[in-house]
Amino acid sequence: MKQNFDVIILGGSYAGLSAAMSLGRSLRNVLIIDSGKPCNRQTPHSHNFITHDGKTPQEISDLAKEQVLKYETVKFHDGVVVKMEKDSENFTIKTENGEIFNAKKIILASGIKDIMPNIYGFSDCWxxxxxxxxxxxxxxxKGETTGILSNGDMAFEFSKLVFNLTKDLTLFTNGKSTLNEEQVEKFNQNKINIIEDEIEKVQHENGHIQKIIFKNGKEVLLQALYAKIGFEQNINVSDLGIELNENGFIKVDMMQKTNIPGVFACGDNVTMMRSVANAVAQGNFAGAVVNKELSDEEF
Incomplete structure (x- = not known):
């Protein structure tokens, strides 16, 4: 039996819950579908979000969920979406347990899945x-013995931000460096060491990094490591023909609209600025835009 909603939000973390609050306060009939596996589930504390600085990610999301579900028109469903379809009027969402839900609009707040490099101990410290x-x-x-795992232009630009926080800095390219001569000279000027040796493992204690061990047997003591790693979308956006940009994020306009009418996206799946504050802001705005579109259509 199909259940009908004004809006289905795929993803019940910060962006999705924020969108749901906007819509719930606008009396929209909303369903949030979430699998319960946020990308920051190992992170001990969340920062740079005023009023919640230093809280655990779970504390923030639990409080948000409690507040959002006080709005009677918002429902929460634990599940994994396996299929998205569209007919002339509505979207149909199917879950792995066989549930079927219909909606006039969809908000993708489904986040991304980090792709861990083949380095022993890396995922335990992520x-x-x-x-x-x-x-x-x-x-x-800040000020600690710190590394950056990256290469090329990305490593160069990222190092500028990290160098502001610590001068005890090493770049690990995990293979031949692709930095150009000018970039290498800048690293040398700032006394940032570049190590091209391939990494074998990360030695740690309960996720707290102690040293990097290379395939050639060398070791480097370390207290923190920044890493730029690959990712993939948590949901199969090809079901609806949703476009991704050149970096693999869902392509949206200034109104959080995708290339498919009626489908919106917000949060980590649309931007490299992965923060709780940014996800909340985008979700809040996306919910308001969706409500405006529904209001225009119904008036």
Whole structure:
């Protein structure tokens, strides 16, 4: 039996819950579908979000969910979406347990899945002492012996941000460096060491990095490591023909609209600025835009 909603939000973390609050306060009949596996589930504390600085990610999302579900028109469903379809009027969402839901609009707040490199111990430290964002975590490791795992232009630009937080810095390219001569000279001027040796493993204690061990047997002591790693979308956007940009994010306009009418996206799946504050802001705005579109159609 199909259940009908005004809006279905795929993803019940910060962006999705924020969108749901906007819509719930606008009396929209909303369903949030979430699998319960946020990308920051290993992160011990969340930062750079005023009023919640230093809380655990779970504390923030639990409180948000409690507040959002006080709005009677918002429902939450634990599940994994396996198929999205569209007919002339509505979208149909199917879950792995066979549930079927219909909606006039969809908001993709489904986030992304990080692709861990083939380095032993790396995933155990991800979000704890191997970190992705100097704004979210950099203050807590300021001045410490720090590494960056990256290469080329991305490594060069990222190093500028990290160098502001610590001068005890090493770049690990995990293979031949693709930095150009000018970039290497800038690293040398700032006394940032470049190590091209391939990494074998990350030695750690309960996710807290201790040293990098290379395939050639060399070791480097370390307290924190920034890493730029690959990712993939958590949901199969090809079902509806949703376009991705050149970096693999869902392509949206200034109104959080995708290339498919009636489908919106917000949060980590649309931007490299992966922060709680940004996800909340985008979700809040996306919910308001969807409500405006529904109001225009119904008036």
């Amino acid at each position: 979000g704890i002492s191997i970190i992705h964002c100097p704004y979210c975590h950099g203050y807590e490791v």
